[in-house]
């Protein structure tokens with residue numbers, strides 16, 4: 001298949017590109033920066049410069065494509081926000097697909113977005129789902145709750161580096177999933193026509209609270225986490241302050257999401273029907289225990305090698321100093 005991946009440089013998007021290439025598909029990526037996307041070209045993908053906010057760039061990217069997989073979302077660090085990228089940008093993409101006759105779309109939403117209209121990104125995702133339903137496209141909506149990859153920066157690295165881990169209120173239980181598995185399920189759904197017009201959850205084997213993830217990281221790293229709790233009120237006030245500034249809207253949206261998680265919600269779903277429909281065995285899905293065990297084993301091995309190398313360099317320096325001493329001593333005695 002000829003697949004256009006939007007958001008290909010992102011955490012999930014790059015896994016979709018990699019998996020699609022491994023499966024033998026022709027992959028084109030709509031990218032904002034050719035330089036930043038060099039690695040995708042090296043993997044074997046074609047790059048098409050473009051931006052969801054510039055509709056005229058979408059038509060050439062869609063030319064000759066059978067399928068679009070859209071894993072783009074506004075970056076919290078960008079000046080443009082969720083409304084421009086996740087709403088207007090996605091409407092432009094859907095309209096461009098209708099115009100060019102590329103009918104098949106995999107769209108990434110968020111699990112349970114329809115239940116939280118007070119969270120801007122959730123409400124935009126729900127609105128896009130409704131827009132898609134009227135579009136006439138052959139779409140499938142995949143709804144993750146969170147990614148294992150995000151837990152590395154949030155928990156694993158701070159615990160390893162003995163930095164503080166920030167928690168707010170009662171932590172939500174979230175059924176995170178490995179983006180490699182999500183990419184695999186996305187490509188599987190292209191092979192299964194009954195997924196057309198459906199919304200499927202894509203969540204991991206179980207929901208984890210932040211406290212449980214911290215305990216798991218502590219066990220695997222052999223370190224004790226320094227946990228700092230921020231009251232929910234502080235987070236809410238910060239969000240209101242941030243709302244006043246256009247350039248931080250995106251960050252304010254993210255904080256709204258964090259505030260939701262701090263209320264102890266459960267983001268989980270039964271994956272049994274999805275696995276049956278896609279012909280996938282649940283035993284093939286990576287557990288968080290396995291994912292983090294592999295991560296810590298790799299990092300701890302690297303740290304061990306680095307310490308060994310530093311020790312070796314210190315020993316060599318000491319030996320060099322030792323060798324220089326007799327020369328200096330004899331030079332002194334000769335004078």
Ligand SMILES: NC(=O)c1ccc[n+]([C@@H]2O[C@H](COP(=O)([O-])OP(=O)(O)OC[C@H]3O[C@@H](n4cnc5c(N)ncnc54)[C@H](OP(=O)(O)O)[C@@H]3O)[C@@H](O)[C@H]2O)c1
Pocket residue numbers: 006007008009010011012013030031032033036050051052053070071072073074075085089108109110111143144145146147150
């Ligand atoms: N992360 C999560 O925990 C989570 C949970 C549930 C659902 N999701 C959904 O899963 C999808 C993938 O999320 P992610 O975390 O992998 O995203 P990400 O890492 O933040 O990557 C975002 C991608 O979107 C691209 N992008 C941003 N603005 C764009 C624009 N104006 N035009 C074209 N491309 C643009 C970025 O390109 P640049 O590299 O140029 O910035 C990047 O490739 C999203 O739909 C997200 O809403 C994510």
